[in-house]
Amino acid sequence: MNELVHGALYGTLIATAILSTIAMGIWFERKFAGRMQQRLGPTIVGPAGLLQPFADIIKLLQKEDIVPRDADRGLFDLAPILAVVCSLGVAAVIPFSPSIIASDLDVGVLWVLGIGGLMVIPTFAAGWGSNNKFALLGAMRAIAQSVSYGVPLVLAVLVPVVLSGSLSISGIVAWQAQHHWFAVWPIVPGLPAFVIFFLAMLAESNRIPFDIPEAESELVAGITTEYTGAKFTLFYMAEYVHTLVGSALGAALFFGGWDGPFAPGLHWMVLKTLTLFVLIYWVRWSLLRFRADQLMRLCWTWLTPIGVALLLVSAAWVTFGGTN
Amino acid sequence: MESIPFGLAALVTLFSALRVVRSPNLVHAALWLGLALLGTAALFAVLGASFLAGVQVLLYIGGVMTLTLVGIMITRRHDGLNVPAESIGHVRAGVVSVALFAVLAWAISATPGLDAAPLGPDATTQDIGHALVGTHVLAFEVVSMLLLAAMLGAIVIARRKDPAPHAVTHLHVPATAVREAAE
Structure with missing residues (x-):
């Protein structure tokens, strides 16, 4: 029972922290995008436009909730909620400091991959439930993309698992705190594995340059075409949560999580997570969208074979010499 | 204390399994199947087999379920994807199900050495x-x-x-037609 209380308490805390970070992340992204395009970004609402995300949220929530007449009502309503649940659920096993973790599962990596894989279901429910051809096409693209990129993602995540000999994320972080960060040493499976992880994560969360499922010039808005108001907000939020939690996961698996000198662990974890988060924005506002066939070629002819090779290298590293 | 979450998970699994076979809508049936598989994973988790639970979610929901959904999407016919959920022979189906359950239950209980599994519950x-x-x-x-x-x-x-790449026959347009069009 104690564990239940602990999980509920920390889970609520972490979820609240993530959602608040996202509100400010939206402000930051708009400012950042503005600067990159020689604009100012939001300036009117609050000092330096800081209250802009709140204005956005109030605006979105006020909008009319439209359900298409021939939509599958149950699936249509369920999809946005499931999307947020699945993307937030991953955060349950990520340690934000040695003690701040909602549930320290000994199969944390499996949990992350499993719950991350569940994202297919809300995508499908939204695409199918909307009864709209653009939504369905968007869902098909999104599912094909996330199933394909699931392979290099798993391969990249297995590298720290093999190197540390642990399936628990807090175990992997603790191992790195004791020895060295995987992105730094051994640099050959470590750093390329992080790059593959990063690309696969971008593709799984449908961010530019991999936002083909939402390609607004071809597909209106993909699976969110028919969504308005609060439900659209939930999808929007789920995408940001996915990105932020993915950054936290990358920081924990490859950059030692809460490990760092001088400051408390939480500070280091937040710093690393936000650095990766900003890196995603940087990529997003610098690059163009890939074509669907380019995306698939990148996945199957480059990332997957390299991922297999990296896994073999890390197994060899552990077997012959290495640091274990 | 442990029997409450177990009972809940079992109830969810059974209910959604029932919906899988009773739902007239193929898409709904597939999604109920997902919930049934998730319930099975929860049963594993409650029993302390967290590795099995993780693998169940990863393989069955992430793999089998996704393939089913992709299959439905790709083979989408026009509207009315309804499949008849009513079977003709309730009685026969019931007899076969009960018989199958009895055989399985008997086989499991009659197999010696299940308690002495190679790995204990604390594995x-x-x-x-x-x-x-x-x-x-x-x-x-x-x-x-x-x-x-x-x-x-x-x-x-x-x-x-696959036919040889050059075997694709071009449309034979009569030369006269081309000439007429050009004029």
């Missing part, structure tokens, strides 16, 4: 890994050979005898 993921590639490595490899054979079979079935 960690590491123990499972050691057992899989240690004592049970032969079974492990045989299973992977089976999967490989299934994969090869699927490729053989799916591979069409």
